[in-house]
Amino acid sequence: MDGTLRIWDIILARQIDAIHVDVSIPRLSLSPNMDVLATTHVDQNGVYLWVNQTMFSGAPHIDSYGSGKEVVSVKLPPISSGGESKEEDDSDKPALSNSQPQATTNSLVREQQIPDLVTLSLLPKSQWQSLINLDIIKARNKPIEPPKKPEKAPFFLPSIPSLSGEILFKASEPSNEGKEAQDDESDKVTRSTDLPSTPFVQFLQSSVETKNFEAFTDYLKTLSPSTLDVELRMLQIIDDDDDQEPENRPELLVLELILEYLIHEISFRNNFEFIQALIRLFLKIHGETIRQQSKLQAKAQKLLEAQSAVWQKLDGLFQSARCMVTFLSNSQF
Numbered sequence: 001m002d003g004t005l006r007i008w009d010i011i012l013a014r015q016i017d018a019i020h021v022d023v024s025i026p027r028l029s030l031s032p033n034m035d036v037l038a039t040t041h042v043d044q045n046g047v048y049l050w051v052n053q054t055m056f057s058g059a060p061h062i063d064s065y066g067s068g069k070e071v072v073s074v075k076l077p078p079i080s081s082g083g084e085s086k087e088e089d090d091s092d093k094p095a096l097s098n099s100q101p102q103a104t105t106n107s108l109v110r111e112q113q114i115p116d117l118v119t120l121s122l123l124p125k126s127q128w129q130s131l132i133n134l135d136i137i138k139a140r141n142k143p144i145e146p147p148k149k150p151e152k153a154p155f156f157l158p159s160i161p162s163l164s165g166e167i168l169f170k171a172s173e174p175s176n177e178g179k180e181a182q183d184d185e186s187d188k189v190t191r192s193t194d195l196p197s198t199p200f201v202q203f204l205q206s207s208v209e210t211k212n213f214e215a216f217t218d219y220l221k222t223l224s225p226s227t228l229d230v231e232l233r234m235l236q237i238i239d240d241d242d243d244q245e246p247e248n249r250p251e252l253l254v255l256e257l258i259l260e261y262l263i264h265e266i267s268f269r270n271n272f273e274f275i276q277a278l279i280r281l282f283l284k285i286h287g288e289t290i291r292q293q294s295k296l297q298a299k300a301q302k303l304l305e306a307q308s309a310v311w312q313k314l315d316g317l318f319q320s321a322r323c324m325v326t327f328l329s330n331s332q333f
Contacts, residue, residue, distance in 0.1 A: 004071065005039070018071045019050075041076065048076065118314065121271035123221060130225035131277040200231045201254060208257050213264055217271055220278070232282060237289045252293060255286055259299035266306045279303070 003024050007017040023041040030037050037050040121128070130137060199219065207216040220228065235251045262282070265275045283290070290296040 020073045118269040118272040121274035128274045128277040
């Protein structure tokens with residue numbers, strides 16, 4: 001009852017692990033698979049579970065454990081949601097500060113151990129699939145019957161009495177501001193304008209400058225499929241603007257930045273299923289523009305090469321997993 005827990009391998013007749021807890025252990029139970037150990041402690045409510053790490057990773061200190069020279073001291077975690085007392089928190093501060101860099105190092109090592117795997121966005125399946133099937137969704141939601149004409153005009157709309165019974169609305173007089181707006185629209189084609197300062201463009205430009213696309217990806221995840229479709233369609237090139245030089249068309253610059261973003265995400269295999277749906281929607285909207293611009297063609301070629309390389313690696317992983325499953329299913333134990 002000294003609070004020490006020692007685990008022995010009866011077949012090998014040796015000790016394989018030794019830990020020391022601050023509360024004595026009156027009862028313990030080992031799972032049939034030898035992977036989980038359950039313990040109860042004096043004056044403690046609940047059951048504590050311990051995982052057999054030797055089944056999931058190597059045990060570099062197994063020799064020292066077997067000789068009994070090294071015993072790991074472990075503090076039981078608090079059961080209450082509020083955590084431990086303030087004095088215990090203050091006493092544990094140095095240990096926490098020392099363990100944080102180790103956790104970061106372990107996460108970095110874990111990322112380096114699986115360089116060929118892909119990460120998913122963990123978005124709902126309906127969200128990224130809606131990007132692919134937006135046309136089908138719009139056609140399905142389209143009203144079958146045209147909107148019916150109201151029998152009576154609303155009271156707040158000025159109308160003109162007529163003998164035919166049809167509702168005639170009184171046209172408002174054009175103002176000087178309206179004429180100026182029409183003149184501005186007529187000069188819109190022949191004049192180069194900057195892109196509107198939308199959050200979509202702002203996040204994209206800042207991400208390309210810092211080479212960190214995480215904030216832009218998080219912003220895209222918050223958009224609904226229809227909103228993301230509208231953001232991409234706002235960058236469409238109008239056919240009347242074909243005579244302008246590419247330098248005077250900021251939409252082309254944004255399209256080039258989007259291609260750089262897609263190349264980066266595909267190369268690093270981040271948010272894989274969401275990026276695949278985004279690529280399909282982007283090429284569907286701007287495919288013709290990319291075909292006509294040489295700079296965009298070069299970026300699209302890089303995107304194709306990155307996509308092909310990633311799919312080849314994934315196909316190799318799929319084949320390996322398929323062969324392993326086939327081998328295990330045909331094996332007789």
